Amino acid sequence: MNNVCDDSECMTRLAAGDATALRDLYQRHGRALLRFSSAMCRSRQAAEDMVHDTFVALLHEPVSFDAARGSVFGYLCGVLRHRVSRHFRQQRRWVALDTENDASPAHLGDAASPADEIARSEITVAFRRAMLELPLPHREVIALCDLEELPYTTVAGILDCPVGTVRSRLHRARALLTIRLASLELIDLQTEPPMAHRGLT
Amino acid sequence: MTNHPETHPQLAHLSNQYARDLAQVAPSPDLDARVADLVATHRPVAAAAPARRSRRLGLYAAAAGIAVVAIGVGILIGMQMEHARKIAARNAASERDAVWPPADLTMWPTDSVSFKVPAEYSAQGTLVAVDPDSKNTSARYWIDVVVANDGTFRIERIVPADPAQKKGGHDGVAPQVQ
Numbered sequence: 264m265n266n267v268c269d270d271s272e273c274m275t276r277l278a279a280g281d282a283t284a285l286r287d288l289y290q291r292h293g294r295a296l297l298r299f300s301s302a303m304c305r306s307r308q309a310a311e312d313m314v315h316d317t318f319v320a321l322l323h324e325p326v327s328f329d330a331a332r333g334s335v336f337g338y339l340c341g342v343l344r345h346r347v348s349r350h351f352r353q354q355r356r357w358v359a360l361d362t363e364n365d366a367s368p369a370h371l372g373d374a375a376s377p378a379d380e381i382a383r384s385e386i387t388v389a390f391r392r393a394m395l396e397l398p399l400p401h402r403e404v405i406a407l408c409d410l411e412e413l414p415y416t417t418v419a420g421i422l423d424c425p426v427g428t429v430r431s432r433l434h435r436a437r438a439l440l441t442i443r444l445a446s447l448e449l450i451d452l453q454t455e456p457p458m459a460h461r462g463l464t
Numbered sequence: 465m466t467n468h469p470e471t472h473p474q475l476a477h478l479s480n481q482y483a484r485d486l487a488q489v490a491p492s493p494d495l496d497a498r499v500a501d502l503v504a505t506h507r508p509v510a511a512a513a514p515a516r517r518s519r520r521l522g523l524y525a526a527a528a529g530i531a532v533v534a535i536g537v538g539i540l541i542g543m544q545m546e547h548a549r550k551i552a553a554r555n556a557a558s559e560r561d562a563v564w565p566p567a568d569l570t571m572w573p574t575d576s577v578s579f580k581v582p583a584e585y586s587a588q589g590t591l592v593a594v595d596p597d598s599k600n601t602s603a604r605y606w607i608d609v610v611v612a613n614d615g616t617f618r619i620e621r622i623v624p625a626d627p628a629q630k631k632g633g634h635d636g637v638a639p640q641v642q
Binding site: 282283285286289293294297298301302307311314315318319322384386387390391394405409410412437440441444449450451452 | 471472474475478479481482483485486487489490491492494495498499500502503504506
């Protein structure tokens with residue numbers, strides 16, 4: 264609650280032209296935004312560019328924020344989401360020469376040196392690749408609901424859709440991800456039949 | 465990841481593992497520096513923006529004023545051209561009317577008057593006005609003259625003044641007016 268008050272105060276200062284409020288907001292939400300961006304984008308550089316662009320947009324248009332419609336973090340996630348969508352629309356015009364390093368674990372943190380850490384990071388890389396193959400609406404709902412563990416109402420505010428849509432989209436996204444991970448042999452569908460992909464053909 | 469009853473447990477496990485790895489992601493020093501630079505180089509545009517906005521509004525207002533004046537001038541020119549065209553058309557019509565007779569012109573004028581003029585044959589065989597001192601009444605005629613209000617006149621018929629003379633066959637004489 265204190266954060267909300269601080270965020271509101273920061274937004275007020277920002278609207279008044281105090282740019283130092285942006286630094287406070289970045290320190291408070293930059294890391295979470297980068298996590299969301301990293302889950303959505305293929306490369307670390309693109310993820311950081313999206314976060315940077317989000318704060319640039321916030322700095323130039325601080326009056327666009329409406330406290331009645333949600334929290335500052337939700338607003339920033341919404342701006343970031345639009346940036347990511349635009350980024351992928353622009354990316355469709357280009358063909359990547361090498362995507363091997365896009366989903367490498369190096370950008371997720373420190374590379375593990377022990378053997379178990381290597382095996383674990385391989386699984387993480389495979390999971391990340393499966394996640395990046397999801398359509399953008401499904402990817403973002405997985406990132407927000409399952410990875411960031413945000414409430415459905417908050418996610419509905421970010422995605423600007425009803426809560427029921429969030430639930431149904433999440434259900435569909437989990438089913439698609441399960442099938443994809445099963446094809447990568449990370450999930451065994453035979454030993455424990457999942458209920459998530461019922462109805463999928 | 466919350467354990468949803470319909471979620472595959474292995475998916476939940478993998479998601480939790482990926483979320484833990486993702487939680488280690490921290491902004492790079494480059495991103496920190498870029499944001500710090502953004503804050504440092506930012507100039508408050510709150511004061512400049514209204515000026516720019518008002519200047520832009522002034523430009524819009526000037527453009528709108530010019531557009532209104534141009535439209536007004538165009539309307540005036542159009543009205544004058546239309547007026548001149550009407551005058552020219554009227555003049556052309558009047559010139560045409562002067563050259564050509566009106567379409568509803570009839571052969572006979574609608575307003576005319578007919579009266580009889582006494583005449584007699586002269587010694588040269590022409591019809592002349594009746595001499596009041598002349599005693600000869602046998603060669604006198606009535607000339608029916610129709611005078612119209614358009615300034616024209618015509619001789620409608622010539623009949624003998626003496627009914628007995630009509631039998632004599634003078635009715636077929638071609639009149640020669642002097």
